[in-house]
Amino acid sequence: MDEPRGEDDYSFALETSEAARKKRHHWMTSRRGFALVGLSVLLLLAIVQWRHHQSANRSEEFLPTALRGMRALREQRFEEAHELLDDALGKLNDEQRQRDDVADFRQAHAELGILVGLLDRPLDEALSSPADRSLLKGQTLVIDAEVSPTDDGWRIGHVAFMGETPVAFDPAGLRLFDQLGIDSPTRLIFGAGLDEPRLLEERWYLRLDVDSGVLLTDPGIADALGLLGDSGSRERLVEQHQLFESARTPAGSND
Structure with missing residues (x-):
């Protein structure tokens, strides 16, 4: 005949049951955790794949749109060309936009941006009016001048006037000059975005948007x-195009 269970026996049974319950709970919780992690990974992979697919689709749309923009440029439909190239470049990510095979499209888009954003009056006239001076920022200007490196930046050999007051260009210059590797006085035809003039040590300086410089190379623009x-202007455009090409070609790439 079985002996009656003592109090310790029931306590052991309860402890064993509780341990088993905790073990099952831990196992189920761990399993849910692994399932959630697995689901998160799958979701992340799906998002990455979807974004890659979307990016691929958009990049495939780039070339047809860009070619339409270049066709509009050749036909001198400048605003349409700028809009099409803007749309085309917008289909690429930052890395794709910097590819060598996109450089000509980027350049055409930048030159068109100078044309369509051009200041609608002579610079001296705009500078002479306080109301107009406040509207200069964001508009563009074309400059035909000698550019020289200096100790504190750049000297652009063109002086504008605010009434009878001469206004020099800010020595900060443009990043374009660094990219072109200018180390001696060089005559350039270039465009840039304007900023507001500033008064420094009782002299007025006209600031340019340092990132906006564009070397003009397209004859139509x-x-x-x-x-x-004159014919000399066309020759200079050819020279500038060669300068543009050499600036974007890495040193030693022709070796």
Whole structure:
């Protein structure tokens, strides 16, 4: 005949049951955790794949749109060309936009940006009006001048006037000059975005948006800007295009 269970026996049974319950709970919790982690990984992979697919689709749309923009440029439909190239470049991510095979499209888009954003009056006239001076920022300007490196930046050999007061260009210059590797006085035809003039040590300086510099190379755009008054101007555009090409070609790439 079985002996009656003592109090210790029931206590052991309860402890064993509780341990088993905790073990099952831990196992189920761990399993849920692994399932959630696995689901999160799958979801992340799906998002990455979807984004890659979307990016691939958009990049495939780049070339047809860009070519339409270049066609509009050749046909001198400048605003349409700028909009199409803007749309085309917007389909690429930052890395894709910096590829060598996109450089000509970037350059055309930048030159068109100078043309469509051009200041609608002579610079001296705009500078002479306080109301107009406040509206200069964001508009563009074309400059035909000698550019020289200096100890504190750059000297642009063109002086504007605010009434009878001469206004020099801010020595901060443009990043374009660094990219071109200018180390001696060089005559350039370039465009840039304007900023507001500033008074420094009782002298007025006209600031340029340092990231906005564009070397002009396209004959159609140059003609629309009134820059092809003589045969020498065309030759200079050819020289500038060669300068643009050499600036974007890494050193030693032709070895």
